[in-house]
Amino acid sequence: MKLDRTSFAILAMGAILLIAGPALPSWMVSMLNVSLCYGTVVLGMMLLMRNGIVSFGHGLYFCLGAYAAGLLDQMLKMPDMLLMVGAAVVVTGVVSAILGLLLAKYRDIFFAMLSLAFSMILYGLLVKTASLGSTDGFNVAAKTVAGFAVAPESQRLMVYSLAVVFATVSAFFLHSYLASHQGRLAGAIKDNELRVEYMGASVMRAVHRNYVISAVLAGIGGALMAVNIGHIDPEMTYWPQSGEFVFVAILSGTGSVFAPLGGALVFEAIRSFAYEYSPNTWQMVLGITMLLVMIFLPGGLWSLFTRKREG
């Protein structure tokens, strides 16, 4: 694997966030933590958007990942953070591999609608499952990491560090995937699928692979979010949650793997401050931001950086 500038930058970012963790004020750790979870999910959204596909149901995998983590704690009594993320990867990988077979044939709003339907099916199931707390969900607590017990006072920092590690690793691998032969097909598929087929590549297979990768990323994000918040509920697969991921992806743009991570941080900052100062208008702030970005910055916030570099 060849390491380019971006790969180094990703690793450097991860290292800085890890080292700075203990020194940061706790509000900043929380904000970074949530943005890293979101950012990981949006990395997957970005991969899909590079194929010209928008999923309005990625809450499905976000929620599946979170419930996989939660059930590991509740049913199997194995509250280990690494195992939780592992469980999320396995569950979302398997489910998306199956659903992906169907979805890979769909484009545009039909893809959006079918993915929405799948996520709402999970919502319908969870809301009526009394043993999993119905609409209230249940609490999740991670007590060990790779078998080692974590002291309660250092738990927050541990969860944060784990989010940093997983987000960094996800971004690192997604970046090298996007630069690879397979990854570069995404842009070609967006431009013209027929040409891709004539070149001898299978569009179906490429879209399916990208869908599974994006689902697994959403699952990792969901599991991290579950341990971070300590509580999960079916709202995670309700459509406004999926809409939020789309929002962050639009805000970020698809220019680089840094875009979703940075975009998630900006989103979290907007949300925190808007929520702090006017709890009843923060959605309005988001909506207006989204419109402005779509009108004036179709390439997302990331296009601000690339433009500068070209000029």
Added chain:
Amino acid sequence: MSQFIAVLVDGIVYSSWLFIIAVGLTLIYGVMKILNIAHGSLYALGAFTSVTLCGLWFNAGLPPMGSYLMLLLSAILVGLVAGPVIERGLLRFMYGKDEVVLVLVTYALFLILEDLIKLIWGVDPLFITGPGGESPYSLLGNFEVAGLTYPNYNLVLIAVAVATGGALAWALARTRSGKLLLAVIHDREVSAALGINVGRIYFVTFTIGAMLAGVGGALTAPTVSVVTGMGAEVIVLAFAVVVIGGLGSLPGAALGALIVGLVRAAAVHYLPEVELFSIYFVMAVVLILRPKGLFSGAEVRKI
């Protein structure tokens, strides 16, 4: 047997309600190719407006029967105020963009309208009841089927659904403007070249669509507690209905509403655990088997 009849009655009432909500969505998509997420907010706007207007009516001590007029007036108000503002102020700058981009634009609009509603009406649940406990829901009395009692208000829902569907079908097939509309649906550019004022058609369509969403909200308001977030719940249901029937198809919306309504009623009576699940399951199955919905014709391929 009585349970079967209950499923049938509930199903038809629920279908009528669904049709009223979904028909505006399918109309807007059919003409403008916009899958309007903000339709849910327009529905909520209709519900909140009718709470205010009915409240004013009751408090003025006017005859309770007039509250029905207030419901109608709320829907018209929503259509005539919100519709033009949204279409002229935002959507007209977006025509010609990708369908997915348009969905996202209306999603942003949905977020804005949700908070606008909170700003105007607050976050507490509201109810339509007069000082003496009158409500448009109970004013009309009840009817009985197979030993079960239903409020006559349900018949109003059915009547409105049938009238709306009939009026739209008639207008599309028999009137001059309806035919112009069909021409625009078929080919926007050629229609424009032939002298049809496409912008005006879009404007009118969106206003009517918004009004239909308002009708849905206003008619729902007396039957539930009017809360913020009601739009989010309804818009996915409406999506399910129009996607099952075929996006942009009027008979499709009717069939979709009937299917979802009956499926849900059956689920509620026989297997309450799968109530929500069943609706989206049907939606997914239809999308898998017939991606363009049940009522989609062969697509004209444009190179």
